[in-house]
Amino acid sequence: MAHKTIFITGGASGIGRAVAVKFGSQGWFVGLADIDETGMRETAAMLPAGKSSVHKLDVRDREAWDAALADCAKASGGKIDVVFNNAGIPLGGQLIENTVGEIERCLDINLKGVLFGAQAAHPWLKASAPGSCLLNTASAAGIYGTPGASVYSATKFGVRAITECLDAEWAPDGIKVCDLMPGFIDTPLIDKNPNAASNEDIRTRVTEAGLEITPVVEVAEAAWKAVHGTDLHNRVGKTAHRIAFAARWMPGRLRKMTRTQLRPLGN
DSSP states (O other): OOOOEEEEETTTSHHHHHHHHHHHHTTOEEEEEESOHHHHHHHHTTSOTTSEEEEEOOTTOHHHHHHHHHHHHHHHTSOOOEEEEOOOOOOOSOGGGSOHHHHHHHHIIIIIHHHHHHHHHHHHHHHHOSSOEEEEEOOGGGTSOOTTOHHHHHHHHHHHHHHHHHHHHTGGGTOEEEEEEEOEESSGGGGSOSSTTOOSOHHHHHHHTTOOEEOHHHHHHHHHHHHHSOOSEEEESHHHHHHHHHHHHOHHHHHHHHHHTOOOTTO
């Protein structure tokens, strides 16, 4: 049986790398896309020989998307079955402290990049349908707004909305659309400061709040299940599941908790 191909943005590290290793271990051809060429080469070295390609891609560049997907298809044998819209950056701190540059960069990468990726992916996924899939990385921050991360939360609510819209728009084309909603994941991103004004990394804040940090391998397993399953939104980790439960069944309590118990990230 012919192999299948997945194209992954943010493939140089973290969730993208873990998903690449998972799909590669199952015999898939993996197209890696990122701005970090060194990281992509390191990820490719973890995959079976001859079963991957690397593509330097800034997801904010719409034309670059077309070129990267075409190059991936050429390397993989002509088709792409899954596009994993995963590239993203964190941004924490109170909104009044975020700079214009920080806000625009987060919106451009986390939201505009997903929209551009979906546009570029559509013809490839339509050609390989049925059975093709657009998988987006949303977040538990797209379930209920996270204090101290208003811009980031807005982008992830946006990714959730894009997923729901395209689930309907692309159904006649036989393309499955779904997303991942992880909580705090053990990747290099949580070791970064949430914004330029902060001197404390995200991991420290998460630990102080008593929240779970989920191993990245769990996200890779969730991605595999999402591509092969039927759920629209796929929550990953205890934090994501608890937030979803509270948002549905205890919204008043969740609101009170976020207003009184959580110290905003970045302060």
